Structures are given as C-alpha cells and as structure tokens.
Amino acid sequence: GAGVSQSPSNKVTEKGKDVELRCDPISGHTALYWYRQRLGQGLEFLIYFQGNSAPDKSGLPSDRFSAERTGESVSTLTIQRTQQEDSAVYLCASSRLQPPYEQYFGPGTRLTVT
Amino acid sequence: DAKTTQPPSMDCAEGRAANLPCNHSTISGNEYVYWYRQIHSQGPQYIIHGLKNNETNEMASLIITEDRKSSTLILPHATLRDTAVYYCIVRVAPTNAGKSTFGDGTTLTVKP
Numbered sequence: 518g519a520g521v522s523q524s525p526s527n528k529v530t531e532k533g534k535d536v537e538l539r540c541d542p543i544s545g546h547t548a549l550y551w552y553r554q555r556l557g558q559g560l561e562f563l564i565y566f567q568g569n570s571a572p573d574k575s576g577l578p579s580d581r582f583s584a585e586r587t588g589e590s591v592s593t594l595t596i597q598r599t600q601q602e603d604s605a606v607y608l609c610a611s612s613r614l615q616p617p618y619e620q621y622f623g624p625g626t627r628l629t630v631t
Numbered sequence: 632d633a634k635t636t637q638p639p640s641m642d643c644a645e646g647r648a649a650n651l652p653c654n655h656s657t658i659s660g661n662e663y664v665y666w667y668r669q670i671h672s673q674g675p676q677y678i679i680h681g682l683k684n685n686e687t688n689e690m691a692s693l694i695i696t697e698d699r700k701s702s703t704l705i706l707p708h709a710t711l712r713d714t715a716v717y718y719c720i721v722r723v724a725p726t727n728a729g730k731s732t733f734g735d736g737t738t739l740t741v742k743p
Contacts, residue, residue: 521674552733559718560675560733608674619665622674 519543521623523609529629530599538594538626542611549592550620551584552608560608566592567614599630635719640738643713649706651737653719656700661723664695666704667733668715675718675733678704709741 522541530536542549551563562576566586577583581599586592596603606627610620636654643649655664663682667675679686679693681702686693692705706713718736 559735610674617663617680619677619680620667620675621677624674 521609521611521621523607523623523626525626526624527627527629529631532601532630533598535595535597536599536628538596538607538628540592540594540609540611540623542590542592542609543621545589545613546611546621547589547614548612548618548620549586550610550612551592551594552610553578553605554608554625555605563594563607596628599628601630604628604630635721635734637717637719637734637737639735640740642740642742643706643709645711645741645743646708649709649713649739649741651704651706651717651719651739652701653704654701655719655721658699658721659723662721663723664693664699664702665720665722666691666693667718667720668713669718669736670712670715678717709739711741711743713739714741715739 521543524539528536547568549566552560553563554560564577564584565573581597584592584594594607606625608622608625610622612618612620663680665680666678668678669675679688679691681693681695683695683699685695693702695702716736716738718733720733
C-alpha cells in the first residue's frame with residue numbers, strides 16, 4: 518500500500534518568508550510525528566499528534582514553528598519568518614496505536630533558506 | 632525516555648555478520664528497544680524491536696542482555712546495500728515517542 522508522502526520534496530525560500538510543509542500519513546495510522554534533521558546529524562523531534570488528543574509540541578524550537586492535523590489525516594508544518602538555521606530535512610512519520618508501534622517515515626522535505 | 636549510546640561508526644566486510652551495539656543502561660521496565668536505519672537521502676526505516684526477549688525477523692536479529700542495559704543488532708550477512716546509519720532508541724510505546732530523539736546513530740559501512 519501507499520506509504521507516507523511529503524510535499525514538496527524540495528523547497529528553497531528566502532529568509533523571512535513563511536513556508537508550509539505537508540505530510541500525508543498512511544491511512545489508519547492514528548499517530549503522526551514531525552522531525553527535523555540537519556545535515557550530518559540525527560533526527561530532532563518537533564511535534565507528535567495522537568488521534569484527537571492535544572498534540573505534544575514540546576520539541577518545537579520556537580514560536581515560529583507550528584503544526585496542524587485534521588483528524589487522522591493530513592498534517593501541515595508551518596515555519597514563519599524563516600531563518601537560515603531552519604535549513605534542514607523535515608521528516609514526517611506515522612504509526613498505529615497498537616503493537617509494535619513502529620514508525621513509517623516519509624522521504625522528507627529538504628528546506629533551504631537563502 | 633532512556634538515553635542510548637552507540638559507536639559513531641563501524642565497518643563490516645560484505646557477506647559477514649554486522650554486530651551493532653547499543654547501551655541503554657537507564658532503561659525502564661516498560662521501555663522497548665527499537666532499531667531503525669537510514670540510507671543516504673531517505674527517511675528512516677524500521678528494522679526490529681524488542682522488550683526483553685531476543686527477536687528475529689527477515690531483516691535482522693536483536694539480542695537484548697538479561698539486565699536489558701544493552702542490546703546488539705545483528706545483520707547476519709551484510710550486503711553493500713546495508714550501508715546506512717543505524718539508530719537505537721528506547722521508548723514507552725506509543726506515547727512519548729517523539730521524546731526519544733534518534734541521536735547520531737552508528738554509521739555502518741559495508742565494504743566489498
């Protein structure tokens with residue numbers, strides 16, 4: 518079946534502009550996660566959605582970052598007033614809320630802020 | 632969630648077994664050990680997970696010590712396509728999943 522998809526695959530934007538990144542999880546996956554991965558580094562947790570519960574936003578680095586999810590479907594990650602340090606690959610993952618809870622990752626969106 | 636420690640890099644000869652260690656000395660009784668890998672320019676891929684028993688699937692085997700303070704991922708016959716960054720994480724599934732950051736992992740290079 519279809520995996521997690523993300524769009525766009527690449528995004529180049531000017532410093533100070535806003536960007537929206539989209540994630541389409543696997544159908545039936547209640548949990549959805551956003552991560553950031555800077556060049557040569559590991560994954561950094563940003564936010565976690567679990568069904569209709571309040572999202573865990575503890576990983577968002579600043580108030581310029583926000584994310585929404587409608588029910589158990591699409592999620593968008595918005596970065597306002599982008600800065601050069603926001604340049605990274607943004608990865609989305611989804612999982613079921615039953616064992617073994619493994620996360621399925623999308624291909625990521627490579628964001629470059631010039 | 633417990634923190635994990637992995638060596639930054641390892642080499643393995645093609646066709647030989649690759650044994651990747653992970654230390655998680657502060658693991659709690661209800662935390663699982665998960666392994667993922669990330670091949671260059673792709674999203675991470677789930678490999679295997681376990682709680683306290685050793686596990687095996689079509690990709691790999693997971694050996695967890697009796698005290699659960701460490702584990703080893705075994706790729707029985709490594710191929711060039713297994714070259715990737717391997718991440719070991721521990722977490723209470725499924726909550727707090729995000730708080731278990733993936734860290735820097737182990738870069739495995741399989742050589743011909």
